[in-house]
Amino acid sequence: MTAMTKPAVRTRIAPSPTGFLHLGTARTALYSWAFARHHGGQFVLRIEDTDVERETEGAVQQIIEAMQWLGLDYDEGPIHQMQRLARYHEVAEQMIAAGTAYRCWCTPAELEAMREAQRARGEKTRYDGRWRPAPGKVLPVPPAGVRPVVRFANPPSGVVTWNDLVKGPISIANDEIDDLVILRPAPEGASGDAAAFGIPTYNFAVVVDDMDMRITHVYRGDEHINNTPWQINIFRAIAGASAGANAVLPQYGHCPIILGDDGLKLSKRRGAVSVTAYRDSGYLPEAMLNYLARLGWSHGDDELFGREQMVQWFDGSHLAKSPAQWDPAKLAWVNAHYIKQAGDARLAALVRDELARRGHGEAAGDLEHLARAAALFKDRCSTVVELADWVSMLFMPVRPAAADLATHVTEAVRPALHTLRERLAELPAWDKASIADAMKVTLAAHKLKMPQLAPAVRVLVCGRAQTPSIDAVLALFSRHTVLSRLAAA
Numbered sequence: 047m048t049a050m051t052k053p054a055v056r057t058r059i060a061p062s063p064t065g066f067l068h069l070g071t072a073r074t075a076l077y078s079w080a081f082a083r084h085h086g087g088q089f090v091l092r093i094e095d096t097d098v099e100r101e102t103e104g105a106v107q108q109i110i111e112a113m114q115w116l117g118l119d120y121d122e123g124p125i126h127q128m129q130r131l132a133r134y135h136e137v138a139e140q141m142i143a144a145g146t147a148y149r150c151w152c153t154p155a156e157l158e159a160m161r162e163a164q165r166a167r168g169e170k171t172r173y174d175g176r177w178r179p180a181p182g183k184v185l186p187v188p189p190a191g192v193r194p195v196v197r198f199a200n201p202p203s204g205v206v207t208w209n210d211l212v213k214g215p216i217s218i219a220n221d222e223i224d225d226l227v228i229l230r231p232a233p234e235g236a237s238g239d240a241a242a243f244g245i246p247t248y249n250f251a252v253v254v255d256d257m258d259m260r261i262t263h264v265y266r267g268d269e270h271i272n273n274t275p276w277q278i279n280i281f282r283a284i285a286g287a288s289a290g291a292n293a294v295l296p297q298y299g300h301c302p303i304i305l306g307d308d309g310l311k312l313s314k315r316r317g318a319v320s321v322t323a324y325r326d327s328g329y330l331p332e333a334m335l336n337y338l339a340r341l342g343w344s345h346g347d348d349e350l351f352g353r354e355q356m357v358q359w360f361d362g363s364h365l366a367k368s369p370a371q372w373d374p375a376k377l378a379w380v381n382a383h384y385i386k387q388a389g390d391a392r393l394a395a396l397v398r399d400e401l402a403r404r405g406h407g408e409a410a411g412d413l414e415h416l417a418r419a420a421a422l423f424k425d426r427c428s429t430v431v432e433l434a435d436w437v438s439m440l441f442m443p444v445r446p447a448a449a450d451l452a453t454h455v456t457e458a459v460r461p462a463l464h465t466l467r468e469r470l471a472e473l474p475a476w477d478k479a480s481i482a483d484a485m486k487v488t489l490a491a492h493k494l495k496m497p498q499l500a501p502a503v504r505v506l507v508c509g510r511a512q513t514p515s516i517d518a519v520l521a522l523f524s525r526h527t528v529l530s531r532l533a534a535a
Contacts, residue, residue: 053294055087056262059118060252062094063105066320067112069312069372070267070304073338077265077301079118080339080360090259091123094252096245098128099233112321116331117353122259127251128240135243137254137284138196138229146283147228149194150177151186172224173197196229198250198280206275211263211299212365218275226250226276249273253280257293263362268300299362301342302369312372328400328429330388333381341370350383382428393420393433400434406441415440419522422514440522444509444531454501454511455535462492462499463506463535470532476525482517507531 057078061071082089091113093106110124141147150173152160161171177185178199188194200223207217228250232240246254256264278295285293304312324334335353343366345351345359385393394416401407416437423436455463469484489499500516507528513519520528 053260053262055082055085056090056260057082057087057265058090058092058256058259058261059113059120060092060094060255061109062097063102063109064097064100065102066105066322067109068320069338072112072116072321072334073304073341074265074267074301075113075118076116076335076338077299077343077360077365078263079120080356081263081265081362083357084360084362087262088121089118090125090261091120092125092127092255092259093123094127094248096127096248096251098245108320108322112325115325116321116335125255125259127246127255130251130255131239131243131245133258134229134246134251134254138246138250141198141228141283142196144283144286145179146199146286147196148177148179148199149188150197150225150227151188151192151194152177153189153192175225178225193231195227195231196244197225198228198276198283200225200276200279206278208274208278208298210271211265211297211362212301213268213271213367216271216274218272220275220279223275226280228280249276250280253277253284256296257281257284260294261296262294263299264296265299265301268302271300274298274300299365302366304341305369305371307372307374309371311369328396328431328433329377329381330384330430333377333384336384337377337380341372342366350380378428385424385427385430385433388424390417390421390424393417393424393430396430397434397437400430401438401441404434404438406438415522422518422522426514439508439510440527444507446505446509450505450511454505456502459494459498459502460535462488462494463502463532465491466499466503467529467532467535470520470525471529473525476521478517478521481520485517502535503532506534 059071059075059078061067061075067075079089081087091110093109095101095106106124113120138147142149152173157173160174164171164174178197179185201220204220205217206220207215210216226249227247229244229246231244255261281293281295285295306312321334325331332352335356336351339351339356339360340349343360344364351359391413394413397416397420398407398411398413419437419440420433423433427433427436466484466488469488470481473480473484485496485499488494489496492499501511503516503520504513505511507523508519
């Protein structure tokens with residue numbers, strides 16, 4: 047690669063399977079994916095699964111499902127860190143040989159005593175470098191029975207500076223950070239590569255991975271800002287050895303946190319609902335992508351846009367520097383827009399799946415019928431779950447509220463309801479036009495207005511006083527169901 051040649055754009059998302067894919071990670075995945083697609087680059091999915099004790103069963107599959115549902119296709123992966131343990135060990139050994147890493151035999155008790163003494167003196171707690179080699183320094187004799195960790199020999203002075211893709215120039219002094227553990231022995235009882243090579247820590251593994259995978263741009267949450275100086279220093283240390291020859295330091299962009307509607311940070315441990323939970327709650331993937339994109343990025347005043355439009359626009363600029371506020375009402379508005387735009391056949395399949403989860407799949411098996419219902423009801427819905435609630439009245443018994451019955455099914459209207467039932471029973475065809483004619487004849491016979499009769503029909507047949515045009519709604523029901531429910535008058 048010549049000095050004038052820029053490496054091809056390569057981004058990544060690297061979730062930890064200690065929980066399902068949550069909203070913050072989904073947003074940074076979206077930004078990383080869109081940036082790569084905008085520049086004709088590649089997007090990598092990496093699973094940072096070295097924290098075996100905290101790994102959640104099924105999390106990896108759920109992460110992949112969530113990515114697929116959102117349409118965030120990746121060019122490489124999923125790549126698992128636990129399958130790369132030999133590589134981390136190799137790099138650590140090269141760093142030890144180069145003097146940029148060293149073994150430390152401090153026990154947990156010694157480290158706690160070290161920190162306690164520092165707290166007593168009013169100092170910042172940090173590793174004191176007792177096992178760090180230095181010219182003329184005599185190191186202690188390694189204690190028997192203690193398995194060492196490997197620490198990074200962080201530069202003792204100077205400043206780490208980078209031009210953040212989101213926040214601009216950031217500088218952190220090296221004397222603010224200490225010698226990080228980069229490799230630790232595997233837990234007792236471990237086998238295979240873990241026992242042979244040990245387990246890398248996050249800040250070490252992520253650097254080796256980004257270097258080996260030629261990642262050029264890293265978008266992530268701004269909780270990682272304090273990790274970045276370590277990662278830059280480790281990157282430069284590896285690049286100084288054969289393990290990282292010709293490596294190019296990625297550009298980092300730290301996106302502000304997402305706040306919940308209570309003003310506190312969304313996180314895996316506090317309030318963050320998984321992406322697939324929104325899928326199961328009836329949100330469409332294009333709505334989630336659109337809404338997530340606007341949580342920290344903008345393109346003028348545009349509120350509604352699709353995947354292709356975002357790829358065209360997302361060049362990495364116009365990312366917000368301050369936290370975004372999660373707004374369920376705004377998300378519902380965006381989702382309602384996309385439900386109105388969605389094809390009826392697609393909505394029918396989604397409604398059938400939702401009704402099947404409720405145990406009504408067999409009753410709602412006619413997709414053509416469901417599509418007609420979706421076309422009529424979707425303008426009133428902000429989620430597929432709401433749409434399924436509307437459609438379910440076609441197949442499931444309804445329970446009108448007592449107040450609605452008292453308000454609308456009055457003694458003045460009951461005779462007209464009986465007449466309407468008789469007219470509907472005699473119709474030669476069961477369709478909207480025929481039903482409309484039956485209602486007109488009934489209204490004329492009883493000298494009533496539509497606002498007197500229609501709400502009573504709605505309450506009895508649909509279980510609610512407000513629906514779309516009553517003739518169109520009744521046409522969706524079977525004649526038997528309508529007659530049976532009107533008989534309750």
